[in-house]
Amino acid sequence: MTEIERHDYDVLVIGAGGAGLRAAIEARERGLRTAIVCKSLFGKAHTVMAEGGCAAAMGNVNEHDSWQVHFRDTMRGGKFLNSWRMAELHAKEAPERVWELETYGALFDRTPDGRISQRHFGGHTYPRLAHVGDRTGLELLRTLQQRIVALQQADHDETGDFEARLRVFAECTVTELLTDPDGDGHHAPVAGAFGYWRESGRHVLFSAPAVVLATGGIGKSFQVTSNSWEYTGDGHALALRAGASLVDMEFVQFHPTGMVWPPSVKGILVTEGVRGDGGVLRNSDGERFMFGYVPDVFKGQYAQTEDEADRWYDDQESNRRTPDLLPRDEVARAINTEVKEGRGSPHGGVYLDIASRMPADEIRRRLPSMYHQFKELADVDITAEPMEVGPTCHYVMGGIAVDPDTGQSRVPGLFAAGECAGGMHGSNRLGGNSLSDLLVFGRRAGLGAADYVVGLERRPAVRDDDVELAAAMTLAPFEAHPAGLAGENPYTLHAELQRVMNDLVGIIRTEQEMVAALDRLAELRARVHDVVVEGHRQYNPGWHLALDLRNMLMVSEAVASSALLRTESRGGHTREDYPGLDATWRHRVLVTHCVRSGSGLGAGAGAGAAVVPRTAVEPAEREPMRPDLLALFDLTELEKYYTPAELAGHPDARHPDAGHPNVGRAAAPQPEGGTA
Numbered sequence: 091m092t093e094i095e096r097h098d099y100d101v102l103v104i105g106a107g108g109a110g111l112r113a114a115i116e117a118r119e120r121g122l123r124t125a126i127v128c129k130s131l132f133g134k135a136h137t138v139m140a141e142g143g144c145a146a147a148m149g150n151v152n153e154h155d156s157w158q159v160h161f162r163d164t165m166r167g168g169k170f171l172n173s174w175r176m177a178e179l180h181a182k183e184a185p186e187r188v189w190e191l192e193t194y195g196a197l198f199d200r201t202p203d204g205r206i207s208q209r210h211f212g213g214h215t216y217p218r219l220a221h222v223g224d225r226t227g228l229e230l231l232r233t234l235q236q237r238i239v240a241l242q243q244a245d246h247d248e249t250g251d252f253e254a255r256l257r258v259f260a261e262c263t264v265t266e267l268l269t270d271p272d273g274d275g276h277h278a279p280v281a282g283a284f285g286y287w288r289e290s291g292r293h294v295l296f297s298a299p300a301v302v303l304a305t306g307g308i309g310k311s312f313q314v315t316s317n318s319w320e321y322t323g324d325g326h327a328l329a330l331r332a333g334a335s336l337v338d339m340e341f342v343q344f345h346p347t348g349m350v351w352p353p354s355v356k357g358i359l360v361t362e363g364v365r366g367d368g369g370v371l372r373n374s375d376g377e378r379f380m381f382g383y384v385p386d387v388f389k390g391q392y393a394q395t396e397d398e399a400d401r402w403y404d405d406q407e408s409n410r411r412t413p414d415l416l417p418r419d420e421v422a423r424a425i426n427t428e429v430k431e432g433r434g435s436p437h438g439g440v441y442l443d444i445a446s447r448m449p450a451d452e453i454r455r456r457l458p459s460m461y462h463q464f465k466e467l468a469d470v471d472i473t474a475e476p477m478e479v480g481p482t483c484h485y486v487m488g489g490i491a492v493d494p495d496t497g498q499s500r501v502p503g504l505f506a507a508g509e510c511a512g513g514m515h516g517s518n519r520l521g522g523n524s525l526s527d528l529l530v531f532g533r534r535a536g537l538g539a540a541d542y543v544v545g546l547e548r549r550p551a552v553r554d555d556d557v558e559l560a561a562a563m564t565l566a567p568f569e570a571h572p573a574g575l576a577g578e579n580p581y582t583l584h585a586e587l588q589r590v591m592n593d594l595v596g597i598i599r600t601e602q603e604m605v606a607a608l609d610r611l612a613e614l615r616a617r618v619h620d621v622v623v624e625g626h627r628q629y630n631p632g633w634h635l636a637l638d639l640r641n642m643l644m645v646s647e648a649v650a651s652s653a654l655l656r657t658e659s660r661g662g663h664t665r666e667d668y669p670g671l672d673a674t675w676r677h678r679v680l681v682t683h684c685v686r687s688g689s690g691l692g693a694g695a696g697a698g699a700a701v702v703p704r705t706a707v708e709p710a711e712r713e714p715m716r717p718d719l720l721a722l723f724d725l726t727e728l729e730k731y732y733t734p735a736e737l738a739g740h741p742d743a744r745h746p747d748a749g750h751p752n753v754g755r756a757a758a759p760q761p762e763g764g765t766a
């Protein structure tokens with residue numbers, strides 16, 4: 091067998107964003123030898139781009155905030171499809187995780203009396219986002235890195251070796267997870283991961299009984315996106331190929347405000363913090379159009395006049411919030427409609443106006459990155475003129491199905507946290523809920539992985555055959571193509587994939603489009619076997635893309651297949667042919683898994699299936715919400731989402747026979763858990 095570089099750890103964390111770093115800190119603090127592998131430079135993970143803030147019900151700016159209000163907002167934002175247990179843990183633990191960051195050295199913006207300041211964001215009842223100007227992700231990531239360095243220094247003091255218990259492998263891409271088919275139980279446990287160094291192209295093997303996936307999202311499969319080059323859905327696809335399943339893949343969030351001009355920057359994010367701080371959306375007639383787009387489920391919760399909306403910024407007790415801050419799915423759809431009906435801006439967006447609402451120096455102080463971004467990239471001074479904005483692919487709610495408490499997938503030893511994990515956000519994520527998700531579930535996954543390793547009786551082993559296969563798979567694009575056949579160019583395939591996803595599986599979907607998308611994806615899957623790259627293995631971006639394409643294709647198929655099956659509109663999934671919410675879909679999640687015959691990396695159905703294995707999607711029931719959590723909502727609100735039978739357990743429910751309240755209350759609490 092070929093000689094390759096090998097490492098052996100207790101816990102391997104793949105991804106160095108907020109989720110990965112927080113997981114690694116936890117595993118190392120539990121005394122386990124931990125490695126972090128990331129495909130970009132350390133400190134450059136996508137989390138660094140996060141702008142507006144981190145949602146946590148600390149109640150610093152409005153004392154009425156509490157975990158219960160945050161839980162309710164999160165469930166409403168996700169249109170009640172969320173894993174309620176994840177939403178509960180998140181709402182309860184987020185404040186502690188934010189305060190903990192300050193003990194690691196973070197410094198958030200302050201209120202006048204010195205507490206952590208919190209800003210408004212869409213769908214959050216109270217000002218809730220802890221922030222550092224509009225550069226919150228940078229502070230979060232820098233702080234977690236600082237904590238990692240502090241732990242390495244402590245290890246050095248004790249052992250003389252900085253990397254004795256915690257080591258970072260940067261610019262190293264994992265291409266396959268390896269499992270041990272001889273392990274006990276229904277699913278082969280994870281045994282390690284295989285990858286390559288981006289700089290040298292040389293292979294590397296990590297043996298580890300626990301792997302935490304924290305690889306972020308999938309946005310690079312779409313043409314217009316706010317996401318960075320790293321977002322090729324690697325963790326989603328690695329998990330599928332290792333035997334884990336994905337949930338909710340039809341739910342992709344299109345952020346309402348991306349830049350639309352000039353073309354070279356189309357899709358770059360304009361933070362929701364602009365609207366949170368007072369910015370408003372207008373169409374080409376100058377009208378604040380969001381007042382016409384408050385959906386029935388939110389009626390009564392949002393201001394009906396501009397005066398009330400404007401008063402709300404200073405007095406939230408006597409006024410209702412502005413509809414400019416409806417959840418993102420609603421705002422993105424509204425912008426889409428305005429543009430389609432001819433009331434858009436010259437470059438196909440709408441206007442976002444902060445200039446007329448706040449003094450110039452205040453805009454520069456509160457939104458320094460936005461000021462800089464528009465000045466440098468579009469030659470627009472946002473203190474003097476409105477921005478042009480439109481929807482951009484931003485976040486994937488769908489991800490690896492995990493146990494809410496431990497982060498473990500159905501593959502023993504395989505954990506996931508952060509954007510690559512599914513369930514927490516249901517059909518639509520509220521802004522700010524990702525950064526807190528990374529901290530809460532990053533910590534839980536690190537803890538889950540540590541407990542799993544400590545409890546193991548036998549360490550799973552990597553099979554040499556699988557290593558050989560994983561290596562061969564990475565090198566296939568260098569193989570000369572049979573005479574007479576032109577190889578496929580990875581950049582061409584990527585551009586085609588992005589167009590398919592953008593045009594056919596975008597913000598508004600129809601059955602016909604999704605069927606067409608699946609046909610086109612099948613074609614691309616066939617062509618990806620013929621990808622040929624030129625040059626050698628040293629820092630070869632064409633080769634890297636060829637390998638990423640496998641993942642993008644698997645994940646795109648999961649998105650399109652799930653979107654085809656869900657015959658309703660909910661959150662980030664809008665069907666033109668099924669425009670309404672359907673209560674019979676509220677408790678059903680769509681689960682994607684990989685279709686393979688046999689076990690091991692080489693197994694697959696038909697020639698080349700091992701390169702991009704097929705996926706299949708099936709519905710599964712979401713467990714019913716615990717009665718004490720259900721009781722946090724008014725029955726009248728729940729009736730907009732639930733079937734009558736499901737609400738029999740609500741304290742205010744009238745029993746059909748008894749005719750008075752409370753008779754139908756469910757007797758025993760359901761077991762905890764929430765992710766199918």
Ligand SMILES: Cc1cc2nc3c(=O)[nH]c(=O)nc-3n(C[C@H](O)[C@H](O)[C@H](O)COP(=O)(O)OP(=O)(O)OC[C@H]3O[C@@H](n4cnc5c(N)ncnc54)[C@H](O)[C@@H]3O)c2cc1C
Pocket residue numbers: 104105106107108109110127128129130134135136137138139140141142143144145226227262263264265304305306307316317318320324325359484485507508509510521522523524525526528
């Ligand atoms: C412009 C922008 C602004 C945002 N603002 C906010 C905000 O204000 N508040 C909020 O809550 N959310 C915000 N979000 C969303 C949020 O930033 C992300 O959801 C979150 O940072 C994801 O973190 P993560 O830890 O899951 O993954 P990431 O931070 O993306 O980290 C992924 C890591 O995985 C590594 N990786 C990926 N694939 C591989 C592989 N095959 N091998 C090895 N390593 C791999 C990457 O190199 C990286 O280190 C914003 C997003 C964008 C794009």
